[in-house]
Amino acid sequence: MNKAPSFVPQERGPSDHDVRTQIVEAATEHFSHFGYEKTTVSDLAKAIGFSKAYIYKFFGSKQAIGEVICSGCLTTMMTAVGEAISDAPTASERLRRMFRALVKAGSDLFFHDRKLYDIAAAAASGPWPSVQAYEEHIKQLITEIIVEGRDSGEFERKTPLDETANAIYLVMRPYVNPLLLQHSLDLAAEAATRLSGLVLRSLAP
Amino acid sequence: MNKAPSFVPQERGPSDHDVRTQIVEAATEHFSHFGYEKTTVSDLAKAIGFSKAYIYKFFGSKQAIGEVICSGCLTTMMTAVGEAISDAPTASERLRRMFRALVKAGSDLFFHDRKLYDIAAAAASGPWPSVQAYEEHIKQLITEIIVEGRDSGEFERKTPLDETANAIYLVMRPYVNPLLLQHSLDLAAEAATRLSGLVLRSLAP
Known part of the structure; x- marks a missing residue:
């Protein structure tokens, strides 16, 4: 009963672990500075240097991140x-x-x-x-x-x-x-x- | 034990019941439209047609209203x-x-x-x-x-x-x-x- 479950949602698109991690880390940083509500996927894409479409290959929405x-x-x-x-x-x-x-x-x-x-x-x-x-x-x-x-x-x-x-x-x-x-x-x-x-x-x- | 108490705070200045009531009613109306946080005593004074100083005769602050x-x-x-x-x-x-x-x-x-x-x-x-x-x-x-x-x-x-x-x-x-x-x-x-x-x-x- 004491095993903590993982609540990680289902992955989408290429399961390139490194890219996903990179996006999540950048998003955490970005959300911390500008707030989750005010940040768009476009903002994130710009900050990481990826295209918006590339991010959507890994995450279906900002909420998924x-x-x-x-x-x-x-x-x-x-x-x-x-x-x-x-x-x-x-x-x-x-x-x-x-x-x-x-x-x-x-x-x-x-x-x-x-x-x-x-x-x-x-x-x-x-x-x-x-x-x-x-x-x-x-x-x-x-x-x-x-x-x-x-x-x-x-x-x-x-x-x-x-x-x-x-x-x-x-x-x-x-x-x-x-x-x-x-x-x-x-x-x-x-x-x-x-x-x-x-x-x-x-x-x- | 079932008598409901009154939580009305202490009055300040002239105890002109009608003027106090008029200010409270106007404030309720104003707060309802524009929100309590965004309203200043100056806004209220303007809306009622009183001077700010006159309102302060009856209430020490916006919070008092x-x-x-x-x-x-x-x-x-x-x-x-x-x-x-x-x-x-x-x-x-x-x-x-x-x-x-x-x-x-x-x-x-x-x-x-x-x-x-x-x-x-x-x-x-x-x-x-x-x-x-x-x-x-x-x-x-x-x-x-x-x-x-x-x-x-x-x-x-x-x-x-x-x-x-x-x-x-x-x-x-x-x-x-x-x-x-x-x-x-x-x-x-x-x-x-x-x-x-x-x-x-x-x-x-």
Whole structure:
């Protein structure tokens, strides 16, 4: 359950790894300076010295390039969460660590590098497939932790599993979704503790 | 406990009710068209036909005018919440109705009239005193409901009262704060139900 998935979208056109990497790196640089929303594929082409048509051989749209950058961030975040929870001794502790790690990873990645924030915002607004996959992965992790805690007798078993998992996901969502997290940064660390406590009380058998 | 408080800030200068009302009405109209952020007190003065100095006799700043508009909205919202919970038969039901009414009042007031949204956003970003008073009032309502439920034996009494109240406030916050609610409108109604369920499970004795 702790293996972080890759959210990299399907490739298009010639699978020339180096060219793709070159485009993504240049785009990351360009987006950081001028913002994702304001940058066009033409701007990127000019900056890299490629033709627009050549870029379109590798990526179907600007969003497809943004998706690769976004996917990289999300994979890093899920790896951090996976590592944080891997050796938790109980399901309760796993849930606590998961919440804390999500808040930390989100704050670190998106807000220590404010310049990439508008890619995150665009991705969450869409929502882009990478973000949907990320949210599904978090829901899946929550479900696995609940099942583990039910099996070990730590958690109650009366409430339907999906109802419990969805409700817990809703509690975590404001600290996972960057559009929401930006308005909660100053209280996020305390919220992770307080809300974990509330969620664990709700799971008591 | 169900009396909605008034969040109207202190008046300044001559307490000529009609002139104040006239300024607030003109400002509401002006903000609706041009946005709160983009409007200056000079713009307002020109639009109403008053001198800037005359407006400053009644309001110390643009924010002071915005506060009156914002306070009016918040008072309406708290009245709606107060009415929704007044005849609830149990503390559990009162909590459920409070959550539902907060979501409904927030959605109705701020999002059916999108034009006034940027006052709400400015007020929540500040946060303005009216918003802080509103949040305190909600925390107070939550505390009263918990005490009621503890007294009647519906809720557990082990967790410190303020810890329980703060955690429940954090669960509700994304649906109360307009900066957050704007990103949760499509799932707000279902969230109110699901999260009330989770919170009530966490309160079980």
